[in-house]
Amino acid sequence: MKRAETRRHLPFISGLVAAVAAGAMLVTWGDEYAVGVGLTLVMWIALVQSWAAFSGLSGYISLGHAVFYGVGAYVMVAGWQTLPIWLSVVAAGLAAGAVALLLGWPSLRVRGPYFVILTFGLAEFVKYIVVSIEAALGRNGRLLIGAPGLRELFVAMLFLAVLSTTGLYALRRSRLGTGLIAIREDEIAAEAVGVNTARTKLVIFGLSAIVPGMVGALMSLRFTYFEPMQSFSPVTSFTIVTIAVLGGSDDVPGPLLGTVFLVALSELLWARAPELYMIILGVLLVGFVLFAPEGIYGKLRSWGRGGAR
Amino acid sequence: MTELLSVRDLDAGYGPVQVLKHVGFSVSEHSITAVIGSNGAGKTTMMRTVAGLLSASSGQISFAGKDVTLTPTHLRVAEGIVLIPEGRLVFPDFTVEETLRIGAYSSRAHAGADARAAEMYELFPRLRERRNVRAGSLSGGEQQMLAIARGLMAAPRLLLLDEPSLGLAPSTAQMLFETIVEVRRRGITICLVEQDVHSTLEIADYAYVLEDGAIVADGLANEMLGSAQVRESYLGL
Amino acid sequence: MSVLLSGQLLAAALALASLYALVAMGLNLVYGTMRLLNIAHGEFVMLGGYVTYWSFTHLGISPLLSMLIAPALGACLGMLIYLVLFRRLLRSPKLAARVEANSLLIFFGVSVIFQNVMALLFTSTQRGYVYLDQVINIGNVAMTANRLILFGVASSACLLCLAFFRYTRAGSAVRAVIQQRDASALVGIDIDRLNIMVFALGFALAALAGVLVSMVQEITPFIGFPFTISAFVIITLGGLGNLFGSLLGALLLAAVEVYGTAIISSSFRSILVYGVFIAVLLVKPEGLLGRAVVAR
C-alpha cells in the first residue's frame, strides 16, 4: 500500500526535484539578468499556485490576491530595521492569512461574479485604508536600503514556489480540497452531502493567502521602495487570473505552464518589440482563449489523448 | 394523411459522442405520434435535434415539405415547430403571467395570445392561483405545467413533448393526456415522448420504439399496446 | 450642514449619477444577456472621447454632432467585435461553459490592445478642448453648460433604455435570454440577432458616455479603466442583469461620493465608496434588486 502510494506521487515528486535542481543551477551559474527573470518566474508560480488552491478548486474567482501581496509588503516595510528580515517574511505570511480570514468571513457568502467584483472592492478598500494610514502617519513612500541581494531573494522565492505547488498538489487530493471542488460544482448539493462549506472555504482562503503575503514581503525587498497604490495594485490580481486561465485546469501543471508561457513571452517581447509588446500580448491572449480555451495544460492533455488513440 | 415532419438518416450527439444513429421517422399531419424507449435511448437528443437546439451531424429533417435541417431554432418556432423540453427550462425570474406572454413571442403566435393565456389558466387552475409568482419558486410539478402552457402559447403546428407528465400528480397527468387529445382535435400535430407508455399508446395513433439511438420498431399505437415485446419492455407486464 | 441641503451638491450628485448610470447600463446589457464580463467597456468610453476630440479640434465637428457619430461608430465596432470574437464563443458549448472567465480574458486583451494602439497612434499626452464652457446659473446652482448637457443627455439616454427594455418586445426578449438561453430559442427569440443588437447598443452607450466625458474632462488612452471599475461596482450593487438596479446603483454611488464625502471627509472617498459597496453585498449578496436562487 505504502509503495503504491509513493508510486502514485512519483511524477509529482520527480518533477519537483527536477525543478528545484534547475533553480539551484540557475542561482549558482546564472548571470544577474537570468536570475532576475528566474525570480519573476518563481514569484508568479508561487502566486498563481496559491491562487489556484482557493480559486481554482472552488471556482470563486478572487481578485483579492493583491491585498495579501500588499499586506505582506506592508508588514515588511513596517518592520523594516526593527524586525529581522526573515522574521518579517514569516510575519508577513501570517498577517496576510489573518487578513484573509477577516475578509473571507463575510465575503465568502457571495457567489459568482458578485464574488469577483466584491473581492476587487475589498482589495481597493484595504488599499485605500493603507493609503489613509500612511497619510495619517505622514509617511510618503518608504525606501528600504540595504535589502538582501537578488540571489538570496531568488532562493527564498523558489522555496515559496515549491511550498505553494506542493500545497496545491496535496490539497487537491485531501478531504478539504475535495470539499472545495464540490463547492465549485454545486454548493447546495455539497452541503447536502456533509461538506461544511463555510468552514472549508474560509480555511482554504486563509491558507492560500499565506504564500502571497510572503511573496509581497520578498518583492518589496527587491523593489526597495514601498508605496501603497503600487503595492496593492489590482494588476497583480489580474495577472494571476490571466496566467491561471492561460494555463488551464485546477491541478499543478496548469498554473505552472501558464506562468512559464507568460513569463517567457514577455521576456521575448518586451525587449524586442517594446512599442508593440502590449499589443501583441493582447492579441495572443484573445487568440488563446478563442482557439485553446481549455488552456495550455488542457490542450496538451487533449493532444496526448488524441495521440494515444 | 400527409407527412408534416419527416426525419431521414439523422445522426446527432454531443461532441465526439454520437447518440443518434441513422434515425428515420415521420409524423403525419393531425396525428399523435409517440416515441418510446428506455432510459438513455436518445429520445431527448432526438427531440432537441428536431427542435434545432442540437445540430444534426448528418441526415435531413423536413417540415411541411421544407428542409429545415440547417434552420435555427427560432425560425423553426416561426414555422410552427415547438418543443416542450425535458427539464422544464423555465425563466426563473419571470412570473407565470410574464412567461405566458413571452411564450407567444413569435409572430405566428401574436394573434389571440390573450385568449390562449386564458385557456391555459382554465387548463391549469394551479397556475392561475400562482400567476404573480416567479417561476423559479414554483414547485417541480407547477414548473412542468408552466412549461407546457408556455409551449402551447406559441401556437404550434407541430408540438414536440418531451416527458410532459414528469412530476405531475396523477390527476394533473390525466388531464394532460386529455389536453393533448384536445389539442390534436384542434388541428395541432403532436409528437410525444413519454415514460407513461400505457397512457401514451392509448392516445397515440402511431408509435416508434427508439433503442440505443436507433429506431428498432414502429407501428400503429394500439397494435403496439398489444405487442408482447412492448408490454414486457416498457409496461412492466 | 447647510452644504448638505444646497442645490449645488444635489446637482453635482445628479450629474455624476447620470454619467455613472450611462456607463453602467451598457456594461450591464452585455453582461446580463450574454454573461460577458466586458472589462474593456471603459476603453469604448475612451474611444468615444477621442473621436469627439479629433473631430472637434481637427475637423471642426461640434461635439453635439459627435453624440450621433461616436455612438454609431461604437455600435459598428461593437457588432464587429461580437461577430469576430464572441459569436463563436457563445456558440461553442465548450467555450460557453466558462463564458465568464473566457470573456474576461478576451476583453482584457481587447482592452490592452485598444489602450496601446491609441497610445502608439496618438501618444499618451493628455488632451482637452473647450466647448460650451460658460457657467450657467440656475437659481443658486452654477454649472458649466457642458455639464448640464452631460446630465440631460445621459439621463435621457438611460431612461429611454429602461423604457425600451421594460415596454418593448425586444426588451422582454433580452430579459428572457438573460435567464434561459435554450428556452428563449424555444419561444422563437433570435438570440444571435438579439446579441448583435445588445452589443451595438451597449457599445453605443459607452461611446456616447465618451463624448460627454470628453466635454468635461481631459482624456488619455488610459482613462477607461476607472470607468470600467465604477460600472462594475454599480451593476453588482444594483443586481447583475437588472437595468433598473444599475440606475439605483449609480445614484447610490454618486450619493456616497458627493454626500458621503461632504458629511465625513473627502479623504475617505474610496473607503466610503467601497465600504458601502461591500456593506450592501453583505446584507444582500445578490445586489439591491438581484434575486437569489432556490433549491428544489
Add this chain to the structure above:
Amino acid sequence: EDPIKIGYAISKTGPFAPAAQTQLNAYQLWADKVAADGGIDVGGVKRPVQFVVYDDQSDFGKAPAIYEKLITSDKVDLLLAPWGTPFHFSIVGILEKYHFPVVGNSAASTTIRDVKPGNIWFTTSAIPDHLASELVKMMKSAGVKTVAINTLQLPFSQEFKKYLMPAIEKDGGFKVVVNEEYAPDTKDMTATLTKIKQAAPDAILSLSYPPDSVLFMKQERELGINAPFQLVLIGPTDHFFSKIFGSNLDGTITMGHWSPAQAKWPKAKPFYDAYFKKFNEPPDYLDSALAWMSIEVLEQAVKKVGLDKDKLRQEIASDTFDTINGPVKFNGVENVTTPTMYLQFQKGEAQIIWPASEETAKMIKKPAWSQN
C-alpha cells in the same frame, strides 16, 4: 567607430504614461539632436549613439529588472533616469550594486537625502521642505491672512503638506480656514469647494496631481471662487492646462523652477523653441526642463571624462554644469545651486515670480474667473 549605447525605461503605457510623456519628449528631442550632430562628444571624440528604450508599463516593480537588464545584458554605456519618484527610488539598489551613475530628474522628496550619495543625483530644487517654507514666505509677501488647503492623499502632496503645516504655524501670521484631504480617484469636489467659498480665504492651495488639478479648477470656476492667491501644485505646467483653461489659467501659481523667460539662462529659450518646433506645443516647465537638465549634466560630464564609471561619478559629484536652468552643482545627492522657485501664469506664459532674486515678472493677483 563603435556607437555608444544609452538606455532608459519610462512609462509609455499605463496610468503614468500621460504624465511621463513630457519627459519622454525631452529625451526624444535630445535623440534627434544627437543624431543631427552625428553623436556626442566622449572625452573629446565624437561618437554616434544608439538608444535602448523600454516601457516600464507604469509599474515601478519592473524598473529594477529593466535597469539590471540594461546594465548586464544590453551593456549600455550610459543610463537616463525613468519618470517619477518611486521609479527613481526603485532603481537605487541596482545602481548601487553595479556602481552605475545616473543623473535623476523628475523625483522630488526629502527621502532622496536618505539615499547614499554615490551613484544617483537629483537635479530638482522642488523638494517639499524648501518648497513649503518658500511658499509661506511668498504668501506672506502677498499679504495673505487666511488660507484654505485641499490635499490629495498621494506621497508628494502629502509630503508637501507635512512640511507646510508646521511652517504656517511657526510663522503664526495665517489662519487656516479650511483644511481638507481627499483620496485619489475623487470625482467631485463640490462639498469641499462650497466650504472654501463660504470661508472666502485670501489664498487657496490645491495640493493636487494633474487630473485632480483640472477637476479642482473647473469646479472652482463653476462656483466662482475668486481668491487673489491660488496655488495649484502639479499640473498647470503641462501644456494641456492652457488648452483647457485658456486665459483663465492666468494668475495661477504652481511649482516649478524654470522659465524660458529667464534672461539669466541663455540656453533656456533655445530649448523652448526647439521643443516647440518638434512637438508643436510648449514643454512642461517642470518635467521636460528637468529631463533636459539631467541630460545636459550627463553630456557635459561625458565630454570631459569619457565613459569610465568611476571618473564619471567623480566628475558629476564635483563639477559645476551649465544648464537651461542655470549652473548646477551637487552636494551629496542634491542640486544645491538652483534655488527653490515658484511659477505663475501671466498672459499664458509661465513666469518665475519667486524668489525675488530670480523673478522674471512680478507676482499678480489672480483675476476673477471668467465664467463665459
Add this chain to the structure above:
Amino acid sequence: MSLLRLDDVSKSYGGVSAIRNFSLHVEEGEIVGLMGANGAGKTTAFSLIAGTQPVTNGEIWFAGARIDQMSAYQINRLGIARTFQIVRPFVGLTVLENLVVAAMHGHQAEPARAAAEARSFAILQELGLARQADHLAGTLTLAGRKRLEIARAIATGPRLLLLDEVLAGLTATEVAAALDMIRHVHQRYHLTLIVIEHVMRALMKLCSRIVVLHHGEKLAEGAPNDIVVDQRVISAYFGKRAS
C-alpha cells in the same frame, strides 16, 4: 423512540404558506411514502428536514437531537441524506468523484481518499452505475442523474434517506427494477426511507405507511390500502379516473 419526529412544523414564504402545522413520526427501518398534489409541500418538507431551508415554526428531532436550527451539512453528518427533485449532481466531476465527495464528508465519513474511493465504487456496483464510474456526471441522462443522486446520498452513509421523485421519468418496466434496487439498498444499508412519488403503484408496493399532504397540511395518513380508498385523497389527488 422515533428516529425522526416533526412537531407542528410550518414554513411560509412571505405571506404564502407552503407547509402548515405538519407533524410526522418515522420509526427506524420504516419506508414512509409522502404524496400529494403538485405544490402540496412535499419537497418543502424534505428541505426542512434536511436543513436546506429554515423552518418558520415548529421543531424537528432526529435520533434524539433537535435539528431544525442546524445547517444542512450538520444534519447530513448526523445521518440524514436527501436527493433533489430537480437533480443537482456535480456535473463537472465523474460519477465516482461525485460519490467520493460524499464518502469523505458525510455521516460515516472516510477521510482517507483511497478508502472513500473503494466504498464509493462498491456503492456504484450495488446500484448498477459502475460502468459509468469514469463518465462525467453531466453526460448522464435524466434517469441516470436521478440514480446518481441516490448513490451519492448513500455514499454519505446515512441512517435516514429522503428520496424525492427518483422514479419520475422511468417506464413501468424500469420502475419495477428501480423499486427492487431501492428495496435492496434499504436492506443492505439498514436505511430508513421517506419517499416522495407520484407513481402510486410504486408507493403501494414500497411503503408500509403513506402520508398525504394537501395545500401544506396533512390530509391523511395510514396503510397504503386505506389511503387509496380514502375519499378525501381520491378527490384531492387522483382525479376521476382513479382505479
